[in-house]
Amino acid sequence: KFFCISVDFCFSCMFRTLHHIASKRVGCRYASTDTAQLRRFGQVIAVKPGALDEYKQHHKAVWPKVLETIKKCNIQNYSIYTYGPNQLFAYFEYTGTDFDTDVQKMRQCPETLKWWALMENFVQPVKGAAPGDLWLNLEEVSHLD
Numbered sequence: 001k002f003f004c005i006s007v008d009f010c011f012s013c014m015f016r017t018l019h020h021i022a023s024k025r026v027g028c029r030y031a032s033t034d035t036a037q038l039r040r041f042g043q044v045i046a047v048k049p050g051a052l053d054e055y056k057q058h059h060k061a062v063w064p065k066v067l068e069t070i071k072k073c074n075i076q077n078y079s080i081y082t083y084g085p086n087q088l089f090a091y092f093e094y095t096g097t098d099f100d101t102d103v104q105k106m107r108q109c110p111e112t113l114k115w116w117a118l119m120e121n122f123v124q125p126v127k128g129a130a131p132g133d134l135w136l137n138l139e140e141v142s143h144l145d
Contacts, residue, residue: 054122069106
């Protein structure tokens, strides 16, 4: 059985409601439920006016437990870029076999939840984000390994 996600997804400072991804699966020939397959994610979010510098300062020293949790949940190659004065673009790869379970693991880490709550002070959804979502997942149009 194969699956992949729809384009609707969020991540309260990346993962608050990642369960949206897993709950909106559609048929796809690229991802399998049986074996680990690399899944790439690209997202955008708005930064509240005047908050970019503080957001960037926090990300120069992401709490170690948060980074550890991200890695333990099969997320790698995670980067956030600025786009103009008030937007961010994020990219990460998921390499696990059970996205739902990995998302739940992240949500069970108290320090990660505190980090997300702190980051929510600096960001807001962009136009097109689903109600309750912060990050807007982008559709991958092309890829070259």
